[in-house]
Amino acid sequence: MRIQDAVLDALEKNRGEYLSGEQLASSLGVSRNAVWKAIQKLEEAGHKIRAVPKRGYTLAPESDVLTVQSVSRFLDTDMPVYLQVQTEVTSTNTLLKAQAEQGAPEGTVLIAESQTAGKGRLGRHFTSPPGTGIYFSLLLRPHCTAEKSLFITTTAAVAVCEAIEQVTGLNPQIKWVNDVYLNEKKVCGILTEASVDFENGGLNWAVLGIGINIAVPEEGFPEEIRSIAGAIFDGPCPVEMRSRISAAVISRFFALYKNLGSNAFIESYRSHSFLTGRAITFSLGEETYRGVVTGISDEAHLLVRLDSGEERAFSAGEVQIHKGFANPKAE
The missing domain is CATH 1.10.10.10 (Winged helix-like DNA-binding domain superfamily/Winged helix DNA-binding domain)
Known part of the structure; x- marks a missing residue:
């Protein structure tokens, strides 16, 4: 050292x-x-x-630099964690995938103060300015099939919600399948990328990326996401909050990860569901449908009662929910 x-x-x-x-x-x-x-x-x-x-x-009390030391002092896990902290990167997922291919161990965690090419679902850019958020990726080598890898993302969503609750006392929710909302605004995005072993149907590795908006950037969020993006705090980022929440998410995730195949997370996922009871509009292929979300299945599928009265279950990636779903819950 x-x-x-x-x-x-x-x-x-x-x-x-x-x-x-x-x-x-x-x-x-x-x-x-x-x-x-x-x-x-x-x-x-x-x-x-x-x-x-x-x-x-x-x-000094106001000193608030994100470091290996500042995060480590709040970790509470018996899982070996190999922390790395960098000031600026292109994408924590991109860099950690390269480390995965080179044989880095499970439990390697890369945290960045900012990203210049943060990644979201469907190839979208994830805004990652310095000083107001936490952007990190975890390297996993899970013993599960590629089909079960969805549980990595859903488990992470639960870990984020429970960590925010633990540290701040606030009540975030999960917008199926991988976004965390607070006060009707998105405060966290989650992206899992993996390498599949086609011989046995398992995973060589998975990289779990998590980005959390702790405070609103001084210049505000970019215009294209301003209507949906939010942060945990309205004012400045409290001292040590990024370190505390990073450590809490990592600790909570690894506690749940031990039982990944048992769906131990699902009840908490359901209780945090943002869409349950809400009327939504979504696309399935070329068709557009409306319905009311009735819940989350044991396999983390979205359960919807269509306007036609038909009950359907949809898997992640099968449907695209339209914006404007954050309407009052249907009666």
Whole structure:
């Protein structure tokens, strides 16, 4: 571990307390001058550090740089997690897929402060500005068939909702199949990409990408998504909130992932369903239909009672729900 990483690790673990240069040097087995140089490098990287004579160093309360250390201190999982944090990337999914092909272990997690080419479903761009969101991907090597891989996405949606509830006390919902909504606005998108082993029908690996809007960007959301995009907080991003929510999502996901094949997530998915009871319009092939969502099946299919009275179950990717579904629940 680099000296500056070790110093940051000590400061993160002792937030609110001062550590003297002598303490840090002794615990790390380095000189006080090496500690001083590490502090300088951390400040250059954006960390706000207070230095008080005869007391030492402490992270300022407002210091809020997303780092391996800031996330790790909130993790609560017995799953081995190999964290990586970068300031800016093209796409965390793209980079982690390359690592998967090179043999990176399950539990590798890549978090970015921002993305220049964030990926959404159906080839859409996912807006990923710095400082107001968290964008991360998890590498999985699941023992399941390609058909069951949908459960990775649905499990992740549950993990995001439960993590937001745990950290903030708010009540997000899941818009089938992979979006998380809060106050009628989308605050999170989820995208799973996988490599299929065609010999046995299983997966070589899966990369689960999650993007969460913690706060509204200073310049607002782009015009094309302004009507549907939202954030967990209306004001500025609270200090450490990105680290806390990142860690909570990762921890909760891996807790559910242990029982991926058992559908253990499904009751929570149902209780968080945003569309249940709502009238929707959707496309199936070239045809357009209307109906009322009646629930979610055990296989995470969308259950709909069409205007004709027919009851249907639809799988992910089979239908395209039109915008404007966020109407009051049907009676």
